[in-house]
Amino acid sequence: MKVTVEVGGGLEMIFGGKRSQVVAFTGGSMQALLEYIAKEVVEDQSKLDVFILDGNVRPGILVLINDSDWELEGELEYEVQDGDHVLFTSTLHGG
Amino acid sequence: MKVTVEVGGGLEMIFGGKRSQVVAFTGGSMQALLEYIAKEVVEDQSKLDVFILDGNVRPGILVLINDSDWELEGELEYEVQDGDHVLFTSTLHGG
Amino acid sequence: MKDLTLDEYQYYGRQMLVPEFGKSGQVKLKNSTVAIIGAGGLGCPCGLYLGCAGVGTLKIVDFDTVDTSNLHRQIAHTEIGANKAESLAKAIKQRNANVRALPYPVPFAADNASQLLEDVDLVLDCTDSPAIRYLINDICYAKQLPLISAAALRSEGQLSILCYPGGPCYRCLFPHMPAVSQSCSDNGILGPVVGVMGVMQAAEALKFLALGPPQEVSMLIFSLFSPVPWRRIKMKGKRPDCINCGENGPDATKLATYYANVCDTYPVL
Amino acid sequence: MKDLTLDEYQYYGRQMLVPEFGKSGQVKLKNSTVAIIGAGGLGCPCGLYLGCAGVGTLKIVDFDTVDTSNLHRQIAHTEIGANKAESLAKAIKQRNANVRALPYPVPFAADNASQLLEDVDLVLDCTDSPAIRYLINDICYAKQLPLISAAALRSEGQLSILCYPGGPCYRCLFPHMPAVSQSCSDNGILGPVVGVMGVMQAAEALKFLALGPPQEVSMLIFSLFSPVPWRRIKMKGKRPDCINCGENGPDATKLATYYANVCDTYPVL
Numbered sequence A, B: 001m002k003v004t005v006e007v008g009g010g011l012e013m014i015f016g017g018k019r020s021q022v023v024a025f026t027g028g029s030m031q032a033l034l035e036y037i038a039k040e041v042v043e044d045q046s047k048l049d050v051f052i053l054d055g056n057v058r059p060g061i062l063v064l065i066n067d068s069d070w071e072l073e074g075e076l077e078y079e080v081q082d083g084d085h086v087l088f089t090s091t092l093h094g095g
Numbered sequence C, D: 001m002k003d004l005t006l007d008e009y010q011y012y013g014r015q016m017l018v019p020e021f022g023k024s025g026q027v028k029l030k031n032s033t034v035a036i037i038g039a040g041g042l043g044c045p046c047g048l049y050l051g052c053a054g055v056g057t058l059k060i061v062d063f064d065t066v067d068t069s070n071l072h073r074q075i076a077h078t079e080i081g082a083n084k085a086e087s088l089a090k091a092i093k094q095r096n097a098n099v100r101a102l103p104y105p106v107p108f109a110a111d112n113a114s115q116l117l118e119d120v121d122l123v124l125d126c127t128d129s130p131a132i133r134y135l136i137n138d139i140c141y142a143k144q145l146p147l148i149s150a151a152a153l154r155s156e157g158q159l160s161i162l163c164y165p166g167g168p169c170y171r172c173l174f175p176h177m178p179a180v181s182q183s184c185s186d187n188g189i190l191g192p193v194v195g196v197m198g199v200m201q202a203a204e205a206l207k208f209l210a211l212g213p214p215q216e217v218s219m220l221i222f223s224l225f226s227p228v229p230w231r232r233i234k235m236k237g238k239r240p241d242c243i244n245c246g247e248n249g250p251d252a253t254k255l256a257t258y259y260a261n262v263c264d265t266y267p268v269l
């Protein structure tokens, strides 16, 4: 299946500056998608910990599935669908 | 099926001021949806001609299906899907 | 509520023509007091647009002074070294003598926060620091003041509406304070990016004052270099275990730990 | 291209920290000339943000003078009766002495349009009239000048990027000139609504100058009272039968009919 993975809030730096890309995912839960992204999509593996901590998304990073907070969708248990848009971004504090 | 009908650019005035509403549509093409909206959803029938002219949307009104110009989707022949978002709005010129 | 003067009819005529807003919206604006915390990249456009739109009283809080490196985005300021709250208040008065723009050239801090927000109807968080953002939130919840919070960094922005009756607080949406904070000074910001967030904040404030709180809990996110620059995200509402507004009320111990770590003192309510 | 001065490094430092923009974006801005047609509700914030962001030369065209009923939304102006182009240019110079803001207090019309756009890299349509919008478009296409067009009315706005190589023109997107035009003066406008569109126009201009044209043909639409305030709409690209930029080139007869009906004269190219 095809999933659009978008990143922002500074996370794009470990994705080689790419803000949005379509990835080929074999299917499964968000847990599986996270593992896939961490292993296959993140380009700067040395800084993986700004994104993933202890197998989950680092606290403070927002995960948005099809324009909804993933807490509304089941978080790690959400079953990823073909065509989904998943966005990882940080809370901003500047002004 | 349920279709979200959103209007803007002044058209909301003939829809009783409602900008967005979910309507129960029996299904069919955009042509059929237009007829349904003109008959069942427009509240001020006396001004229907600001919206519909000769069985089609009045020239100058933009029709957007799921965030795409309807010219990309087949216009009147587009087969409406359950859950579609259809937006009718006017071109604006103010500044 | 005070009615409009003849001058105000002339000044605000174009706004009152907008059906959803109308004269009733304009009168509500005139009789409202809005606090703008921070007169920087967000506060400048937000304050200018709300002052010109006719919010009766604006309280503007900022201790900082204008630096050359601010000017590219803080468009109300014209004089290096001026206090930012005073500079923004002056810019508003120059444009609209019908409103009161009151500068408070002090730091917004735990010991004066509650007092600064006396008699306020709506609070706008235009600050640049996570610690102050949580402080503003906790005070707004305690005083039952609605809060519109905007933020911007580099090419991105976020906006959410909080603390209205039944709505979530900032801690509900963002329970985790970041380990490392990123400021515009250290990490950069494009002028029109923070500008568009500040004007959106003014637009949402105007909508809130005229028509009341939103129907759904959501967050607007903006990213200039994303293929889809604006997204409206559905968010979870109040968090039952929120240490501030949760089911068991404010958790004094956890909040005290928080304030002991990030602020000098616990807020005076 | 001219490099940055020491003063400019200090002034624009925060923008150059943004990775996608960087020093190269800032240098491109400095070496660019942008025309802003209209110094009203869109032109004021757009001009202020672009001037402060460091666009080297801004040509500002507006014949109109400031009226009391403009002030709620035209936030660069402070003096009733002043020419709007001169007032906006002055406001930019007050904030950023590093850029040139050149006022043209004349009507943008068919007989001077081409001349006003000499040596320009990007055109911003900030006008309030459909006839002038089509005129600006036709001149931009003829002179191969990219065009960012924004518009606002009541609580809504629209923005599109046009006339770049391979991109559509305004007539491709909107082939039908409206029978009845609606202006902000007659139909109302909320200040922050037109404000947010003007700042978005500045943001898109900055992105265009630094990074070039968009990859996809789209339109941004804004509606303050809609449940989803911002939408990015995918649009059809160039229209093969466009009377301006279509496969057979400009259709002189049809354009002449158009200009005979809505303008005094045919544009001088």
Ligand SMILES: [Zn+2]
Residues within 6 Å of the ligand: C168, C169, C170, C171, C172, C173, C238, C239, C242, C243, C244, C245, C246
């Ligand atoms: Zn809470």
Ligand SMILES: [Zn+2]
Residues within 6 Å of the ligand: D168, D169, D170, D171, D172, D173, D238, D239, D242, D243, D244, D245, D246
């Ligand atoms: Zn064309």
